[in-house]
Amino acid sequence: MEGFNFSTEVSVRFAETDAQGIAHHASFVVWLEVARVAYLAEHAGGYLSIRAEGIEALTTEVQLAYRQAAYFDDRLRIWTRCVDLRGARFRYEYAIERGSELIAEGSTSHATVDAISRQPTRIPAWFVEAVAKAES
Amino acid sequence: MEGFNFSTEVSVRFAETDAQGIAHHASFVVWLEVARVAYLAEHAGGYLSIRAEGIEALTTEVQLAYRQAAYFDDRLRIWTRCVDLRGARFRYEYAIERGSELIAEGSTSHATVDAISRQPTRIPAWFVEAVAKAES
């Protein structure tokens, strides 16, 4: 998808559907996290490499716009990019497709904190560089 | 809380926490739904009374800003109001407190559709009136 270099896939689990017969809207929030984990694995040594530095990335905002319902067993592609890295903050943007059909768009904002003190701590330089390379 | 007439409470379940030791951010999306269901039960005969008319309310947007972490067994109060009812669309706004501390703020947007055809269908007049009364 235009503007995205990375994507990963999920299949809608039966447990993720609801009595409307569609994927529950909270399931998408979990899929965005799955996509971030896959992005980090691809580009920055994995989420565990950040935790290994004693840093936690907290989620400070979630925004999702649902365009089409998703159904059990649908194969969804989650396009993911990391943007706006500054100090102790960064964002991800997402587009979810089923085939060529746009299912949802969203973004999440994150803050890096020291795992012990829970105080804001700058994003490691290697992470900023890894993202710059991934998004170039 | 200023500007809200309705609230309901949830306790953070252990299953809703994550390995950061806090309530997972997707759990909040489920709690907003719990709050909507409680709001409808209080003011509009319950969600089932809408479904009984052959109408489904789809969630079209979710937005959440997390201010403070929530922890296992925290008792959270979810302030809820229904706003901007027009045609086949309406929104909810939320503020989540632990005691007097603001934990999160958010909103969800919804569209009413015919349960069978999935086509947009106007919000029933009795629902608009029930909300107007609740929010007055």
Place this chain on the structure above:
Amino acid sequence: MEGFNFSTEVSVRFAETDAQGIAHHASFVVWLEVARVAYLAEHAGGYLSIRAEGIEALTTEVQLAYRQAAYFDDRLRIWTRCVDLRGARFRYEYAIERGSELIAEGSTSHATVDAISRQPTRIPAWFVEAVAKAES
């Protein structure tokens, strides 16, 4: 219910339903945990009082038999008793009712471990006594 001294209630959340239109069977596992937490709050100073001693209670077995489907917004009563406390192990047994109708029965087994070393550690005497009193 015969043989049970304690119960707590949950309402089926919409997020807990699935595309069969019923409460997803994994939701029940979460409800059993909610019931254990309520049991401990009532009888043993709460789950946090166990964690405060540096002890974690791990779940080592889950068994559930589903008798009737549960539906969105159903109010379920979870009867709960703690049994077979020995050394570093104990069990809970459960019966879930909707009104007077049996919905599910189950049990969970648990082991107490040191929170740091993850080695088995005896159930504290005060906990054994609190349960004995609760179940007498």
Place this chain on the structure above:
Amino acid sequence: MEGFNFSTEVSVRFAETDAQGIAHHASFVVWLEVARVAYLAEHAGGYLSIRAEGIEALTTEVQLAYRQAAYFDDRLRIWTRCVDLRGARFRYEYAIERGSELIAEGSTSHATVDAISRQPTRIPAWFVEAVAKAES
């Protein structure tokens, strides 16, 4: 694994962990379902081919024994076999491994019902044959 012809893999999602720092025990119930869906896709035209006949497979029992904790991002292999098909009932048995280490074992029991009447209905012959072939 001895006695199993089929397996599928899941990675532990961050949302599936809890404040004990491990995969929450209810997550395993969802993974068993993921494994059943993969099994059916491989051997019996997929779960949707059963639903297409107007039959729902209900879960009537779940049993899980947890041997070792699983952690965020662990890659787990779920060995799955379908057994004891009789009339309107069948069972699955599972073993979950991380590498060569046994993490959990379990089983689920299921009943086939007519999707409309919810009355028990025999397992279709083609399904019994597909399973017999898969397990031979």
